[in-house]
Amino acid sequence: MTPDDKALAGEYALGLLEGEAKAMAERRLAADPGFAREVEQWRARFAEFDDATAPQPAGDELWRRIEADMPRAAVAIGPSAWTRFWNNLAALRVTALGASLAALVLAVGLGFAIKAARQQPVMIAVLLDGNRAGAVVHTFADGRAVLLPLTAINVPEGKALEVWTLPSRERGPVSVGLMNQARTLRLSLKDLPALRTDQLFEITLEPATGSPTGRPTGPVLFKGNAALAL
Amino acid sequence: MTGSAQDNATEAQVAAAIARCAAGDRTALRVIYDLEAGRMIGVARRMLRRQDLAEEAVQETFMRVWRAARSFDPQKGAARTWLYTVLRNCALSILRDEGRFIADDDRAEEAAPATENALAHLPEASALRRCLERLDAERRAVVVLAYVHGLSHGELAGKLGVPLGTVKSWVRRSLISLQECMG
Numbered sequence: 218m219t220p221d222d223k224a225l226a227g228e229y230a231l232g233l234l235e236g237e238a239k240a241m242a243e244r245r246l247a248a249d250p251g252f253a254r255e256v257e258q259w260r261a262r263f264a265e266f267d268d269a270t271a272p273q274p275a276g277d278e279l280w281r282r283i284e285a286d287m288p289r290a291a292v293a294i295g296p297s298a299w300t301r302f303w304n305n306l307a308a309l310r311v312t313a314l315g316a317s318l319a320a321l322v323l324a325v326g327l328g329f330a331i332k333a334a335r336q337q338p339v340m341i342a343v344l345l346d347g348n349r350a351g352a353v354v355h356t357f358a359d360g361r362a363v364l365l366p367l368t369a370i371n372v373p374e375g376k377a378l379e380v381w382t383l384p385s386r387e388r389g390p391v392s393v394g395l396m397n398q399a400r401t402l403r404l405s406l407k408d409l410p411a412l413r414t415d416q417l418f419e420i421t422l423e424p425a426t427g428s429p430t431g432r433p434t435g436p437v438l439f440k441g442n443a444a445l446a447l
Numbered sequence: 448m449t450g451s452a453q454d455n456a457t458e459a460q461v462a463a464a465i466a467r468c469a470a471g472d473r474t475a476l477r478v479i480y481d482l483e484a485g486r487m488i489g490v491a492r493r494m495l496r497r498q499d500l501a502e503e504a505v506q507e508t509f510m511r512v513w514r515a516a517r518s519f520d521p522q523k524g525a526a527r528t529w530l531y532t533v534l535r536n537c538a539l540s541i542l543r544d545e546g547r548f549i550a551d552d553d554r555a556e557e558a559a560p561a562t563e564n565a566l567a568h569l570p571e572a573s574a575l576r577r578c579l580e581r582l583d584a585e586r587r588a589v590v591v592l593a594y595v596h597g598l599s600h601g602e603l604a605g606k607l608g609v610p611l612g613t614v615k616s617w618v619r620r621s622l623i624s625l626q627e628c629m630g
Contacts, residue, residue: 220623227622231593232539233600257524260532262629263594265575267531268454269568270493272485279488279502280480283509287473430536431514 218251226255230263243434247424248375338446342418344439351439354380354404354418355446362406366399370420370438377425381433383417384409390419395427416443457482462526468516476513479530487534494538494597504537511537535597542597558606562588565595578628586621589614 218226228234229242245252338355345351351370356362364380372378380394380402393404406412419440421433428434460482467475484505491501511533519529562584569576579587585607592598598606604614 220626221619223626224619224622227626228618231590231618232535232597233593233618235543235599253523257528260528261525262575262625264528264531265569265573266565266591266595267486267490269570270486270489273488273492273501275480275484275488275505279484279505280477282502283476283480283506286506286510287476287513426518429515429518431511 218255223255226252227259230256230259340412340443341446342441342443344418344420344441346439356412360407362404364402364404370399372398375425376422378420379423379427381419390433412443458525458527462521465516465519465526468513491538500541504541507537508534539597558588562591565591574629578625582621582624586617589617590621
């Protein structure tokens with residue numbers, strides 16, 4: 218570790234890195250144990266400020282709110298830099314339009330397969346990378362939801378594909394599945410509110426054990442919005 | 448986080464509670480709340496200034512702790528450091544969220560008194576305090592205010608009235624000096 222590396226670890230621990238610099242530091246944190254040790258050392262040093270901060274009253278009211286949140290805690294996540302993307306209505310509308318068209322086209326084709334399986338999907342979301350359909354999500358009346366890959370997806374060593382949905386902008390993206398290669402995947406939507414038309418789904422590339430922060434950290438590979446099945 | 452026997456006992460209790468969370472035991476979350484929530488609110492208020500936002504950050508932290516408990520590795524660091532890192536990330540997310548307006552007069556507080564006030568709370572014997580005090584006042588301020596109040600490079604530049612590039616260079620040099628001093 219050079220003095221510059223150690224300073225970079227310190228900047229990361231301070232929370233001063235943003236954008237690409239922050240993303241690069243996070244990738245390095247996951248891949249470089251020496252760098253991770255430096256970050257941890259800075260955190261431990263600066264923790265003195267936290268230990269020196271006077272505690273405030275923590276009542277039962279806050280605890281009740283935490284407890285009330287627990288049923289969805291298993292898949293919950295919070296505000297992040299991503300909220301800027303999710304909040305960008307223009308981007309969402311463009312995505313929704315593209316996905317709706319693709320969903321129409323694909324839903325017709327999927328109809329045959331689904332009839333064969335005697336399962337009637339309620340909603341379908343086609344996840345796209347530009348114009349290329351990468352995967353389709355379908356959800357059934359009994360609450361089951363399945364993701365089917367439509368193309369091979371290259372997953373580097375030590376990485377995984379994580380599936381997210383956005384039940385509401387207030388709540389932010391929620392992880393609903395993780396897989397180490399493109400395959401048919403049962404999604405866990407049970408603890409979420411009923412799926413809405415246009416609800417966003419996406420697949421990001423994350424560390425093998427899933428996003429360390431509980432929110433998307435890696436690049437978005439495919440995304441699309443839910444539409445009613447024909 | 449090192450120190451007294453009391454601190455070591457708390458660290459061990461928090462580490463055990465995180466392990467129980469990872470195993471799916473929800474009562475362990477209440478243990479962490481009883482041990483740390485008061486200080487967590489204090490730390491979050493120090494950064495966010497507002498009680499409601501501080502509580503929001505703490506609530507979010509407990510959600511993430513429950514969800515990510517399995518990713519905590521005691522080989523890599525202390526349990527309380529992990530807990531406060533999660534809290535810090537939640538508070539910074541709220542601070543950096545451009546959609547939020549964090550109104551307060553305190554953020555207009557002068558850099559020098561804010562820095563000295565934070566340093567004064569550190570123990571006399573603290574190596575961090577001793578090493579920070581060896582830096583020039585402005586170079587000390589950028590590091591302290593970034594950590595204690597969660598200021599960004601841009602906010603530091605505004606507060607100190609210097610260009611962004613100067614702030615970035617001060618931060619790096621200060622961290623290199625601190626690193627050498629603290630060993």
